[in-house]
Amino acid sequence: MELVVGRHHERHPDDYYKTPPACTDALLVRESFGIHIHEPACGDGAISRVLESRNHVVYSHDMIYRGYGAGGPSFDFLARKDPPVVWCDLVTNPPYALADEFVLHAHALRYGKIALLLRLAWLEGEKRRQTVFAKHPPIRVHVFSARQTLWKGDDPAARTTGGMAAYAWFVWEPGFRGDPTLHWIAK
Numbered sequence: 001m002e003l004v005v006g007r008h009h010e011r012h013p014d015d016y017y018k019t020p021p022a023c024t025d026a027l028l029v030r031e032s033f034g035i036h037i038h039e040p041a042c043g044d045g046a047i048s049r050v051l052e053s054r055n056h057v058v059y060s061h062d063m064i065y066r067g068y069g070a071g072g073p074s075f076d077f078l079a080r081k082d083p084p085v086v087w088c089d090l091v092t093n094p095p096y097a098l099a100d101e102f103v104l105h106a107h108a109l110r111y112g113k114i115a116l117l118l119r120l121a122w123l124e125g126e127k128r129r130q131t132v133f134a135k136h137p138p139i140r141v142h143v144f145s146a147r148q149t150l151w152k153g154d155d156p157a158a159r160t161t162g163g164m165a166a167y168a169w170f171v172w173e174p175g176f177r178g179d180p181t182l183h184w185i186a187k
Helices: 020-030 045-051 096-108 126-133
Strands: 036-039 057-062 089-092 114-118 140-144 167-172 181-185
Touching: 020 045, 020 114, 020 126, 020 167, 036 045, 036 140, 045 057, 057 114, 089 140, 096 114, 096 167
Parallel strands: 036 057, 036 089, 089 114, 140 181
Antiparallel strands: 114 167, 140 167
């Protein structure tokens, strides 16, 4: 496996970073979701397991099978052409390089509530403002006041502390137009 070297550290080539359970717990304290939830980048099931523990029916898929849910090229979320068979919400930590596409595609498929865990820096960018935020503004952004540690998913020496980036949950609801509200998730 070849690692992509960034300015500060080597990136996982598939942008596979595990979501600490506390991140999903923090979302569920602040947001409510329908019973059915799709997790289209489930990895090893980190988000799915927390949702399932709260009695959600979770459809866990990933383009690359990592030991949880269904996986493989036929589960490529961005190649999906049909909306979900049952009305459902979407909660995921997508590959960062594909975050814009995940948001746009989830809206095109007419999911219910959408929540994506992304770096706070995702708010930046004129192109993103025009292609994503102008068409689909989030209703709420929940910013972690403490840095979260999302470590490479297949790294055997993964740490649980020492996060280098600020993260937030970005939340969309169908039909929302306007300015998002900003909330902080205290440590």
